[in-house]
Amino acid sequence: MTIFQSADILLPREKDLDKWAVIACDQFSSEPGYWQETETLVGNAPSALRLILPEARLGQDNTEVADSIHRRMEEYLQSGLFREYKNAFVYVERCLSDGSVRQGVVGMLDLECYDYAPDSKTPVRATEATVPERIPPRMRIREGAALELPHTLLLMDDPDDLVIGLVGRQKAALPKLYDFELMQGGGHIAGWLMEGVIARKLRERLDAYAKGRALVFAVGDGNHSLATAKACWEAYKAAHPGVTEHPLRYALVELENLHSPAQKWEAIHRVVTSCDAERLIEGAKAALDTDAGEAVTLVSGERECVIHVPGLALAAVQDFLDGYLKKHAGELDYIHGEESLRALAKGENAVGFLLPKMKKEELFPGVETLGALPRKSFSMGKAREKRYYLEARSLW
Numbered sequence: 001m002t003i004f005q006s007a008d009i010l011l012p013r014e015k016d017l018d019k020w021a022v023i024a025c026d027q028f029s030s031e032p033g034y035w036q037e038t039e040t041l042v043g044n045a046p047s048a049l050r051l052i053l054p055e056a057r058l059g060q061d062n063t064e065v066a067d068s069i070h071r072r073m074e075e076y077l078q079s080g081l082f083r084e085y086k087n088a089f090v091y092v093e094r095c096l097s098d099g100s101v102r103q104g105v106v107g108m109l110d111l112e113c114y115d116y117a118p119d120s121k122t123p124v125r126a127t128e129a130t131v132p133e134r135i136p137p138r139m140r141i142r143e144g145a146a147l148e149l150p151h152t153l154l155l156m157d158d159p160d161d162l163v164i165g166l167v168g169r170q171k172a173a174l175p176k177l178y179d180f181e182l183m184q185g186g187g188h189i190a191g192w193l194m195e196g197v198i199a200r201k202l203r204e205r206l207d208a209y210a211k212g213r214a215l216v217f218a219v220g221d222g223n224h225s226l227a228t229a230k231a232c233w234e235a236y237k238a239a240h241p242g243v244t245e246h247p248l249r250y251a252l253v254e255l256e257n258l259h260s261p262a263q264k265w266e267a268i269h270r271v272v273t274s275c276d277a278e279r280l281i282e283g284a285k286a287a288l289d290t291d292a293g294e295a296v297t298l299v300s301g302e303r304e305c306v307i308h309v310p311g312l313a314l315a316a317v318q319d320f321l322d323g324y325l326k327k328h329a330g331e332l333d334y335i336h337g338e339e340s341l342r343a344l345a346k347g348e349n350a351v352g353f354l355l356p357k358m359k360k361e362e363l364f365p366g367v368e369t370l371g372a373l374p375r376k377s378f379s380m381g382k383a384r385e386k387r388y389y390l391e392a393r394s395l396w
Contacts, residue, residue, distance in 0.1 A: 003123055003216055004154070004206060004255055006089050006199055007108035010082040010147070010392040012046060017180050019045040021189070021388040022052070024151035024222065028383065029055040030271070030333050030344060034184065041183050046081055048149055048389035053141055066140040073146040082392065089194035089202060090177060091167045092254060095187050096385050100262035103164050105194070105202065106391050108250040109154065109217075109226075116219075116227040118372040123216040124154070125367055129375045130227045138228035139235075146396050148229070149389040150252040152222030153380060156209065157364045159259045163205045170198060178390070185384045191391075215368050217255070221380045221387065226251055252393045258360055267314075267357040268334050268376040269341040270321060273350045275330030280351045281305070287320050297354035299345040314355050318374040321353075334376040336383035 012020050019042050028034035035054050042049050050072045053065055076082065090106040114124035142148065156163065167174075174192035181188055194202065210216045219226055229251040236248050256263065272280060277300045284298060285307055294313035298305050309316045321332055335341045338354060345352030358378040366373060380386075 002203075003110055003113045003210065004107050004253075005110065005203075006087045006195075007106075007250070007252060007393055009085045009088050009090060009106065009252075010394065011085070011177060011390070012081050013083050014046055014081065016045055017178055017390070018183055019043070020047050021182055021186075021390045022047060022049045023184065023186060023384070023388050024386045025052045026055045026151075026222075026224070027336065027386050029058075030335065031340065032056050038184060046076060051076075051147060051149060052389060053137075058137055063140060066144075069141060070144055070146065077146055077394070085177075085193055085195070087195065087199075089199055090391055091171060091174065091192045091194050093168070093171075093190050094385075095189070096262060096381065097185070097187055098264075100264070102256065102262040102381075102385075103168050103260060104153070104254040104256040105164055105167060106150070106191075106252065106254050108393065109253050111230050111233045111249055111251055113216075114219075114226065114230060116223065116230060116372070120371070121214070123210070123213070125215060125218060126223050126227065126372045127218050127220060127363060127367055128223050128377050129372045130223060131375060134224050135228050135231050138224065139232055142228055142232045142395075143235070146394065147392045148252055148395055149392045150222070150225075150254060151387040151389060152226045152251065152253040153220045153387055154253045154255045155218045155220040155258045155363070156216070156255060157218075157259070158209060158257045161257055161259065163202070163209055164255070164257050164260075166205055167194065167198065167202060174198065182388050186388055187385065189388065189390070215364060218258075218363060218367055220256065220258070220363075222253075223375075226253070247393070247395045250393075252391060254387060258363060263360060264381055265357050265360045266336065266379040266382055267355045268336060268379045269338070269355050270317065270353040271333050271335050271341055271344045271350060272321065272325070272330040272353075273333070273344070273347060275349055275351060276328065277301070277349055277351050279328065280324065280330065283324055284317075284320060284351075284353075288316055294356045296356070299342055299352040299354060300350060301346055301348075312374075314358070314377055315374045317353055317355060336379050340383070
């Protein structure tokens with residue numbers, strides 16, 4: 001069984017890719033202005049924006065939206081918008097705001113090798129706890145969809161860079177597929193087609209890397225997106241006994257090396273709105289604050305204080321907030337970036353929790369030992385550095 005493999009990859013024939021590619025749907029969920037600006041930039045051009053549901057719009061009845069997305073997918077397919085690259089990988093270089101270059105390879109993951117359960121022992125595992133309630137709204141989009149577009153980033157533990165680095169060193173011999181600036185400050189992206197000899201070499205390196213490993217890949221970003229793909233495949237199998245092969249068995253992802261210097265991790269902060277700010281702050285101090293531990297900054301309006309939380313601070317804070325919000329009013333959200341967190345925490349009846357970032361070297365040992373980490377434990381880069389939807393694959 002091949003865990004990560006080549007796919008029949010679709011890319012728009014249009015040259016206007018800066019309007020096609022939009023950021024992952026789970027970004028800027030508390031900043032609708034970002035998505036309004038994206039709408040303005042896209043205009044009437046063909047765009048991945050028409051094929052996704054930004055989480056800023058979740059929480060309503062999205063059945064009509066899902067139907068609209070499905071119709072647009074079929075329209076794009078029938079219009080000849082896409083060119084298909086059979087049995088291929090795409091090598092990707094993303095130039096980030098600090099000038100570093102993040103390398104990746106787009107291919108498809110066999111979902112039979114993945115399970116998002118906290119105690120999973122499959123070769124591919126979730127890095128964060130999956131919230132079951134977040135899956136059904138996403139399933140409404142994927143079920144019946146003609147296309148998938150990935151924002152999941154899969155990580156490999158390759159300190160000597162023997163796999164993806166191989167491709168990067170040979171990119172000059174590969175046909176270039178795209179090379180452009182991403183909208184909304186997303187940086188620069190370029191992609192090269194991998195097929196034939198270089199694709200075979202990549203498969204050989206992947207096989208050598210995977211040999212003897214219990215945990216082969218960890219889901220670095222897009223945990224709930226991949227969990228949705230898995231849930232859809234399991235539902236399809238249940239409805240079609242005996243079926244072992246179908247496009248839904250696979251999910252398009254981008255594979256990256258955890259140890260790349262461009263893999264800079266950021267904390268994901270918490271903000272609680274529509275709450276009794278004073279009660280929440282005092283409750284957090286009473287439940288979490290000690291003389292030692294990781295520093296967590298509480299921000300509310302102009303007020304700011306620091307508490308010290310023992311152990312894994314993000315786990316303790318998440319446990320506290322989950323318990324607190326079962327008894328008291330408040331809406332919890334997960335925020336990328338200190339600036340965004342502070343802006344939201346200035347609002348009335350709001351409290352922000354600025355969390356320390358997790359060390360990326362702790363990821364694979366932590367998942368192997370502890371299972372899935374608390375949800376939203378870390379962010380691979382800043383909000384604008386998340387994966388943009390670009391490549392696609394047919395689910396029919």
